[in-house]
Amino acid sequence: xxxxxxxxxxxxxxxxxxxxxxxxxxxxxxxxxxxxxxxxxxxxxxxxxxxxxxxxxxxxxxxxxxxxxxxxxxxxxxxxxx
Amino acid sequence: xxxxxxxxxxxxxxxxxxxxxxxxxxxxxxxxxxxxxxxxxxxxxxxxxxxxxxxxxxxxxxxxxxxxxxxxxxxxxxxxxxxxxxxxxxxxxxxxxxxxxxxxxxxxxxxxxxxxxxxxxxxxxxxxxxxxxxxxxxxxxxxxxxxxxxxxxxxxxxxxxxxxxxxxxxxxxx
Numbered sequence: 001x002x003x004x005x006x007x008x009x010x011x012x013x014x015x016x017x018x019x020x021x022x023x024x025x026x027x028x029x030x031x032x033x034x035x036x037x038x039x040x041x042x043x044x045x046x047x048x049x050x051x052x053x054x055x056x057x058x059x060x061x062x063x064x065x066x067x068x069x070x071x072x073x074x075x076x077x078x079x080x081x082x
Numbered sequence: 083x084x085x086x087x088x089x090x091x092x093x094x095x096x097x098x099x100x101x102x103x104x105x106x107x108x109x110x111x112x113x114x115x116x117x118x119x120x121x122x123x124x125x126x127x128x129x130x131x132x133x134x135x136x137x138x139x140x141x142x143x144x145x146x147x148x149x150x151x152x153x154x155x156x157x158x159x160x161x162x163x164x165x166x167x168x169x170x171x172x173x174x175x176x177x178x179x180x181x182x183x184x185x186x187x188x189x190x191x192x193x194x195x196x197x198x199x200x201x202x203x204x205x206x207x208x209x210x211x212x213x214x215x216x217x218x219x220x221x222x223x224x225x226x227x228x229x230x231x232x233x234x235x236x237x238x239x240x241x242x243x244x245x246x247x248x249x250x251x252x253x254x255x256x
Contacts, residue, residue, distance in 0.1 A: 015099065017095040017096060017099075019095065022095065053098070053099050053101075053105060053109065054105060054108050054109035054110075055109065056109070057105065057106050057109035057110070057111040057115070058109055058110045058111070059110060059111065059112060060106070060109075060111040060112060060115050061111075061112050061114070061115060061116065062115065062116050062117075062118055063101055063106060063111060063115055063116070063117050063118070064117075064118045064119070065099075065101050065119060065127045065128055066119065066127065067124040067126075067127055068092045068093065068096045068099075068124065068126055068127055069088060069089045069092040069093070069124070
């Protein structure tokens with residue numbers, strides 16, 4: 001989602017708890033920056049990342065979440081797109 | 083193994099992150115916002131009002147879903163739109179996943195239940211589907227059950243082609 005949606009022009013707004021473990025892993029975020037996915041271009045694309053889910057859903061067309069914990073794997077935290 | 087501890091920590095960290103109509107309204111989401119989930123749903127991350135009310139759209143590539151809907155509309159044309167809801171039942175939390183196909187915004191009168199994710203006894207999915215049907219007061223037209231072995235968790239992409247074959251099967255049987 002981080003490296004694909006912005007390139008398709010979607011604005012991605014993500015809310016997670018503040019701890020590092022709920023942020024994107026460094027190698028993923030490096031790739032995001034390398035691709036320029038974090039920046040808006042002509043009002044399209046871009047990633048906003050914060051802690052407040054209410055702020056994240058502002059203007060959202062689609063709200064996505066995932067389960068917060070699984071038994072055997074690491075979890076993909078809650079995220080929102082619009 | 084620390085998993086219970088991890089679960090407790092996650093629940094605490096994500097307190098307040100549950101997706102609800104209220105939260106999305108307060109946050110200023112588009113009034114027609116759609117909910118998506120890649121399943122299975124646990125229940126903490128989204129409340130019943132959202133997941134039962136508007137249904138869950140599987141987080142799949144749109145192209146796959148479009149094709150999925152088109153095939154269903156075609157293969158179920160004999161019932162002339164009576165099937166306006168397609169349910170993807172899951173095993174884990176009872177009623178879990180629902181992809182509703184809405185035909186011109188009409189209220190579903192019947193639904194076709196597709197259980198593509200059942201790796202536990204299919205009756206669990208059937209139960210969930212009946213609960214859904216009762217909730218919406220719609221008839222259940224039929225079940226398409228895709229049983230999978232306990233170790234094989236199918237990806238959605240792998241499921242869809244076999245689902246469409248099943249839909250053909252239903253049509254020819256009618």
